[in-house]
Amino acid sequence: MSNVMNNITGHFKEKLSGGLQKITIPEWKTDIYHKGTYPFAVESKILQLQQQGKTVEALVESLIQKALDPEGKPMFTKFDKNALMNEADPSVLLRVCAELNNATSDYEDISKN
Numbered sequence: 001m002s003n004v005m006n007n008i009t010g011h012f013k014e015k016l017s018g019g020l021q022k023i024t025i026p027e028w029k030t031d032i033y034h035k036g037t038y039p040f041a042v043e044s045k046i047l048q049l050q051q052q053g054k055t056v057e058a059l060v061e062s063l064i065q066k067a068l069d070p071e072g073k074p075m076f077t078k079f080d081k082n083a084l085m086n087e088a089d090p091s092v093l094l095r096v097c098a099e100l101n102n103a104t105s106d107y108e109d110i111s112k113n
Contacts, residue, residue, distance in 0.1 A: 012039070020072060023099050027092050032075060033068040034100050042066070059097040060084045066100045 020033040042065050049058035060081055067075040076084070084093065 012037075020068060020070070023096060025092065025096055027089065031070070032096065032100075033070055033072070034066045035068070038066065056085065059093060059101075062097055062101055063093065067096075 015037045016035065016039075018036050021036060023032045023034065025032060046058050046062050046065065049055075049061055063084060064074075064076045064078060064081060069075050
């Protein structure tokens, strides 16, 4: 691997190894944890849904992909998607997803160009 690639991957590994950030959701009586950044592999499905005009589905997908428990393990699975889309309070979902996606809002700006 070239020196530049070592610098690129090393920088990103540092960002990924940072501590988890916490969001408290009183309505759900829980805390959700998330990383400050995510690889494009995680973001690609979310960006694809946004570009297809499936904004709500993209928000739910971001929650599924990014919401972690205190140990850093996923809180949700793809099997939770239907319930999240149909049985969860949209205003709470919007607020939580806005906070989760705040860390990666630069990716979304880039994808629009």
